[in-house]
Structures are given as structure tokens and as C-alpha cells.
Amino acid sequence: MSVLVAVPDSAEGTAALVAAAQEAEMLGTDLVILNLALKPLDRRTVPAGATVVERSGPADRDPVDAVLDEIAGRTVDRLVIGVRRRSRVGKAFIGSISSRLLMESPVPVLAVKLPVSEHHPG
Template identity: 40%
Template sequence: MSVLVVASATPEGRAALAEGAAEARRRGTALLWLDVGAEPAGDVAPLLDGTPARHVARDPNQDPTDAVLDAVAAEDVEVLVVGTRRRSPLGKFVLGSMAQKLILDAPVPVLTVKVPAGADGRTGS
């Protein structure tokens, strides 16, 4: 069994990595992470707090949500960790929400992680 983190270079993706590492330690299980961002997550070691982790590669031509769901099935994942952020109703309508799709479609529990207030450099809610 393992914990899979949906990672990216965004504040949400980095918060998910940190929380995913803590969740893997709590469960005493493996930590996996899959980078879905337009720009690579970069050096994730500081976020993992010493937790061993394995990067799961994805086909860059595959839809990121489908890649995550495929990894959940292939890697014996027991919980999926996803960073979230508040979006306007228009933003949800136009862009959709990867986190929402994963919450609805993942066959395992999904832990959503919010960036602490002010930690993302944005203002408002």
C-alpha cells in the first residue's frame, strides 16, 4: 500500500507533498508522487522531511487527471493527496477542477490540502 501525492511547483502542490509525506509516516507506508504541473515541482526533498519517496513518471501527452487515476490503480494506492485552492465560480466553469474530478472519480479516499493563509502569496479567499 502507498500514499500518492499529486505534485506541482505551485504552493498547493508543494503543500500536498509536505502533507503527503506526513500521511505516509503516520500510515507507515510508501510515499509516491506524480508531477502534474506545467512546470516541474523541482527539488521536493525539503518538503518530504526525510521521508523516502518515489517519483511516478507520466506520459506528458496524457491528461493529468487520467494519469493520476491510472497511477492509483497501478501502484496499490490507499490514499491520494491533492492540494486545493479557492476558485471563482467562473474559473470552475471554464477550467474545471482537477481536485474535484479526483475526489469524485478516485477509487480511494482523497485527502485535500489547503495552503495556509498567506503562505501562497495571494490575497483574498
């Protein structure tokens, strides 16, 4: 059993990683970090004892498929993702990675937002 966190190269990814470490500790289970960035994860941000999995496949592989494949290959209790604050117009667009994971994940999803003070539009 484990908590899987999908970590893109963004502030939202960092927030998701922090929340996932807390969730894994609370549940008394393993933490698996799926690095969705196309560069190596900064190992200084990795909690002790966590397993890091680099995204496999071609650079243009759908990140949602990478996350769902990782869930299918493990016993995952919870998926943790970072989500961006979006405008009303932005919310109307379907197909964002986080929206798709919320809809398609076969396990419960913990969606983490940055605190308003840390939000950077753009």
C-alpha cells in the same frame, strides 16, 4: 500500500507534498510522488525514501487520467492533492483537476488548502 501525492508546479502542490509525507509517516507506508508539472521536480523538495514518478504521455494528456492510471497501477491507500481557494463564482465551474479527482478517485482523498496567509489570488 502507499500514499500517492499529485504534485503540480504550484504552492498548492508543495503543500500537498508536505501533507502527503506526514500522512505516509503516520500510516507507516510508502510515499509516491506523481510529478504533474511539465518540468522535472526539484529533488530538494523530495522526502528521503519517496518514489518520484514523472507524468507520462504527451504534454496535453489530461492530468486526471495520469493520476487515475497511477492509482490503478499501484496499491494506493490514499491520494493527496492540493486545492485552491476559489470564489463563489469559481466554485460554480465544474471540471477543475482537484474537483474531478475528488469525484473520480477510487481511494480516499486528502485535499490540502494553503493557509490563508500563504494564499495568493490569481
